[in-house]
Amino acid sequence: MTQKLLCIVGPTGTGKTSLAVDLSKQLPSVLISADSSQVYRGMDIVTGKDHPQDVILHGIDLVSPSDPLSVSLWYQKVKDLLTKSPLPIIVGGTGLYVKAITEGIPTMSIPPNPSLRAELEPLSVLDLQLHLAGLNSKKFSEMNNSDKHNKRRLVRAIEIASAITPNFPKNISHDTLIIGLKFNNQDRYLSNLKSRVKARVEGGAIEETKLLLSKYNADLLSHRAIGYRSIIAYLGGSLTRSAMLTSWLADEYAYSKRQMTWFSKIKNVKWYECEDPHLFEKLAELVTSWYHK
RNA sequence: GGCGAGGUAGCCAAGGUGGUCACGGCGACUGUCUGAAAAACAGUAGAUCUCAGUCCGACUCUGAGCCUCGCCA
Numbered sequence: 124m125t126q127k128l129l130c131i132v133g134p135t136g137t138g139k140t141s142l143a144v145d146l147s148k149q150l151p152s153v154l155i156s157a158d159s160s161q162v163y164r165g166m167d168i169v170t171g172k173d174h175p176q177d178v179i180l181h182g183i184d185l186v187s188p189s190d191p192l193s194v195s196l197w198y199q200k201v202k203d204l205l206t207k208s209p210l211p212i213i214v215g216g217t218g219l220y221v222k223a224i225t226e227g228i229p230t231m232s233i234p235p236n237p238s239l240r241a242e243l244e245p246l247s248v249l250d251l252q253l254h255l256a257g258l259n260s261k262k263f264s265e266m267n268n269s270d271k272h273n274k275r276r277l278v279r280a281i282e283i284a285s286a287i288t289p290n291f292p293k294n295i296s297h298d299t300l301i302i303g304l305k306f307n308n309q310d311r312y313l314s315n316l317k318s319r320v321k322a323r324v325e326g327g328a329i330e331e332t333k334l335l336l337s338k339y340n341a342d343l344l345s346h347r348a349i350g351y352r353s354i355i356a357y358l359g360g361s362l363t364r365s366a367m368l369t370s371w372l373a374d375e376y377a378y379s380k381r382q383m384t385w386f387s388k389i390k391n392v393k394w395y396e397c398e399d400p401h402l403f404e405k406l407a408e409l410v411t412s413w414y415h416k
Numbered sequence: 417g418g419c420g421a422g423g424u425a426g427c428c429a430a431g432g433u434g435g436u437c438a439c440g441g442c443g444a445c446u447g448u449c450u451g452a453a454a455a456a457c458a459g460u461a462g463a464u465c466u467c468a469g470u471c472c473g474a475c476u477c478u479g480a481g482c483c484u485c486g487c488c489a
Contacts, residue, residue: 135454160454192451192452219449229450274456275452275455275456283451
């Protein structure tokens, strides 16, 4: 019997986690968050992190904000859970993390090479392109225009091309059910995001940011997560309070669109309207029958 | 009210002797994706305040109007 795997995906603010918590109570399961910002300890209010009362949510609070992070690291921390439960439930806003589990990322096993990265860091895009084309012209020609101009991706491709190719671990095959949550009404979605942002500010987002700033360098956090960069600008005086809210909201919305760009490409996602009053009953039935199939 | 400066995309903004004008940044939109993915990157769309005049031709020159800013009253 193949291992079952349930994924709940969708853009930010659609209630993925609370749905997953409810569903997890119906079946013997383990909950795993796939979210690249919620892995940081202490970044709770601004990232909208849930700490459910009566169930354990894995995959969050893995590292401190000053630690390096990658898909690989997250995957290492959660992969054992995948086989330890009859039903792992992945709750994910970060498409790449979900992909690491559903499809596998073979080259993930090739670790970063700090000295190579340091050496490549000052090179121009053109130099990096030439370098990669010399090492692996096939890989270079397969990259699309966007990636060919992306230094970070070029460096990584050179890193992979320079590495001794290991035997890529075979990905475990799953019987996967992917549920997607979204708002069908964009106006309602926007106003929902707006009240979430407001609630986070009222709930101590600014104090949380101040606390983080007292412990860590602002540069670490500033590029890192939506919300913090707006609050840091507000605390630094370059944004008014209302401009801070506006910029935060705009970032959340833009992010949700990038998430949808990713998720809408995944096939076999069963999409549901997240405000459907009968959502839970529908999904509970779907999941249960799929699980016992 | 007087004097001065100025009105170019949603915002900021460059320019030129009158010649398909229209740099760029932010934002917007669309997308990319095998170790930073709430990241990084790519592509697309969008403008000359109004009216009149000169001219083959006006965003550019002239006049009037409207509006904004500064100083003076």
